[in-house]
Amino acid sequence: MILPGATLGMLGGGQLGRMFIFAARTMGYRIIVLDPDPLSPAGEIADEHLIAEYEDACALDRLVRECAAVTTEFENIPASTLERLALHCVVSPGPLAVSTAQNRIYEKSFLRDHGFPTAPFAFVQSEDDLINAFEMIRSPAILKVSRFGYDGKGQTKAKDLREALAAWNIMKRETCVLEGQVHLDTEVSVILARGLDNEIAVYPVSENSHANGVLDITVVPACVSPELIQEAQNIAREIAIQLEYVGVLAVEFFISQGKLLVNEIAPRPHNSGHYTIDSCVTSQFEQQVRAMCGLPLGDTRLLSPVAMVNLLGDLWQNGEPHWEEILKSPRAKLHLYGKREPRAGRKMGHYTCLASTAMAAREEALKIQRELRPEK
Ligand code: AMP
Numbered sequence: 001m002i003l004p005g006a007t008l009g010m011l012g013g014g015q016l017g018r019m020f021i022f023a024a025r026t027m028g029y030r031i032i033v034l035d036p037d038p039l040s041p042a043g044e045i046a047d048e049h050l051i052a053e054y055e056d057a058c059a060l061d062r063l064v065r066e067c068a069a070v071t072t073e074f075e076n077i078p079a080s081t082l083e084r085l086a087l088h089c090v091v092s093p094g095p096l097a098v099s100t101a102q103n104r105i106y107e108k109s110f111l112r113d114h115g116f117p118t119a120p121f122a123f124v125q126s127e128d129d130l131i132n133a134f135e136m137i138r139s140p141a142i143l144k145v146s147r148f149g150y151d152g153k154g155q156t157k158a159k160d161l162r163e164a165l166a167a168w169n170i171m172k173r174e175t176c177v178l179e180g181q182v183h184l185d186t187e188v189s190v191i192l193a194r195g196l197d198n199e200i201a202v203y204p205v206s207e208n209s210h211a212n213g214v215l216d217i218t219v220v221p222a223c224v225s226p227e228l229i230q231e232a233q234n235i236a237r238e239i240a241i242q243l244e245y246v247g248v249l250a251v252e253f254f255i256s257q258g259k260l261l262v263n264e265i266a267p268r269p270h271n272s273g274h275y276t277i278d279s280c281v282t283s284q285f286e287q288q289v290r291a292m293c294g295l296p297l298g299d300t301r302l303l304s305p306v307a308m309v310n311l312l313g314d315l316w317q318n319g320e321p322h323w324e325e326i327l328k329s330p331r332a333k334l335h336l337y338g339k340r341e342p343r344a345g346r347k348m349g350h351y352t353c354l355a356s357t358a359m360a361a362r363e364e365a366l367k368i369q370r371e372l373r374p375e376k
Pocket of ligand 1 (some may be wrong): 019119142144153179181182183184187210213214252263264
């Protein structure tokens with residue numbers, strides 16, 4: 001076990017890294033962040049911030065010398081960096097899981113080869129592939145770049161082959177996945193942690209609504225049947241085992257015509273798991289510390305129904321949001337990530353509302369959401 005007082009490394013300086021640091025420092029660990037951005041939200045509160053690229057040999061040597069274990073908060077860390085660090089210290093998640101999740105082609109191949117249900121898809125590397133893929137999937141379809149797409153970015157809907165070709169040209173004919181656009185009853189996600197000893201702790205299933213491809217609101221417990229809850233948790237557990245995963249893992253699902261389809265895997269804590277900070281015995285970030293340090297995993301129990309709402313940069317369009325709407329609500333919690341520039345679509349923070357039922361939590365969260373935006 002790596003005990004408090006030790007130094008932990010974090011690759012990536014975004015809000016997920018920042019929330020990890022709050023948890024880790026509360027538990028008495030020191031943290032070194034590696035991120036090239038001098039103003040990164042995690043870098044600002046770390047014990048030390050190495051401002052360097054993720055392949056920088058000097059920075060990686062520093063991490064190896066100082067850290068007992070290293071983790072990540074973002075999936076586009078080069079696998080070679082993780083491999084290099086793994087020669088010298090505990091690295092979780094490992095390079096296999098991260099490289100699978102950072103490329104849609106590997107991710108979909110992994111899911112298909114292990115028999116996990118997904119929306120229909122085909123890989124596109126040539127114009128012939130695209131024609132054949134469209135023939136197989138039929139409209140409507142969504143073309144998604146295989147790398148560096150997130151939150152609906154790098155994806156375009158196409159209702160016929162002409163539109164798909166035009167979209168692919170705009171994507172500079174990059175390698176893509178063409179996916180059938182399925183009817184969404186709803187979307188859910190499962191966060192879990194798997195320890196160095198293979199123990200798994202699964203969080204309650206969250207139900208997620210998106211706006212413009214970005215998570216808008218998460219409500220827990222999800223309003224879906226106990227059978228689907230169980231099945232989603234079992235699939236997520238099986239994915240973690242097949243990936244030989246250590247750390248916190250998120251699996252996003254579509255529920256389409258009563259069936260679960262795996263959408264994406266994230267090898268890290270997840271936006272839809274932020275509710276765990278205020279409403280679970282152990283937050284997803286404390287769990288990340290526990291998993292990488294070889295500590296027993298914490299209890300994932302939900303202490304209260306909860307709704308979480310993302311605060312995107314768009315909200316600042318007409319000035320500072322009306323924070324008092326959150327702060328005056330006795331069971332609401334505000335989390336801001338310390339980002340200075342509120343760009344449209346940028347995740348600036350979130351808030352959670354606890355209530356006696358999921359529906360009441362959702363209603364309170366939506367009521368606050370309506371009041372937050374400053375008038376023109
Ligand atoms: P992604 O970044 O791939 O997770 O997509 C962002 C959001 O777009 C998802 O959470 C869904 O709301 C929607 N979406 C993506 N792919 C599909 C699909 N194949 N069918 C229906 N909706 C989709």
